[in-house]
Amino acid sequence: MSSEARLYTFSQETKDHLRKFRLGTSRASGPQAVIYLIDKNTKEIKQDDDKTVYKSLDEISDDLPDHSPRFVLLSYPLTLPDGRLSVPYVCLYYLPITTNAAMRMLYAGAKELMRNTSEVGRVIDIESAEELEDIPKKLASE
Numbered sequence: 001m002s003s004e005a006r007l008y009t010f011s012q013e014t015k016d017h018l019r020k021f022r023l024g025t026s027r028a029s030g031p032q033a034v035i036y037l038i039d040k041n042t043k044e045i046k047q048d049d050d051k052t053v054y055k056s057l058d059e060i061s062d063d064l065p066d067h068s069p070r071f072v073l074l075s076y077p078l079t080l081p082d083g084r085l086s087v088p089y090v091c092l093y094y095l096p097i098t099t100n101a102a103m104r105m106l107y108a109g110a111k112e113l114m115r116n117t118s119e120v121g122r123v124i125d126i127e128s129a130e131e132l133e134d135i136p137k138k139l140a141s142e
Contacts, residue, residue: 025075036071061129069107
């Protein structure tokens with residue numbers, strides 16, 4: 001077991017939700033996203049309190065905090081240049097430049113564990129909510 005797996009935890013409910021979300025988004029016709037955070041005291045990685053499934057990048061942008069990191073699981077259907085439909089499933093690692101050092105370390109240590117547990121195809125680092133606008137271009141250029 002890796003040291004990350006001993007430090008950070010996922011409840012069984014969270015693991016079930018991660019799996020259900022991943023499987024449920026693979027055929028989605030529109031974008032879907034959920035935001036995860038790390039509880040500073042328990043080191044549990046869990047979905048943000050409101051349990052919202054976001055349907056647009058603008059909605060995500062409105063709910064990301066200014067000074068605290070988050071993991072955003074995103075399923076974003078798009079049509080490739082050759083006409084095929086692709087539904088990339090990625091983790092956005094949101095780390096604002098104003099985040100304090102302790103929070104940076106907390107989230108940096110959990111990045112790979114979140115990637116592996118959520119089974120995303122790739123992790124995309126962003127530092128501001130405005131960078132969400134570039135996500136469709138980044139996904140199309142995979």
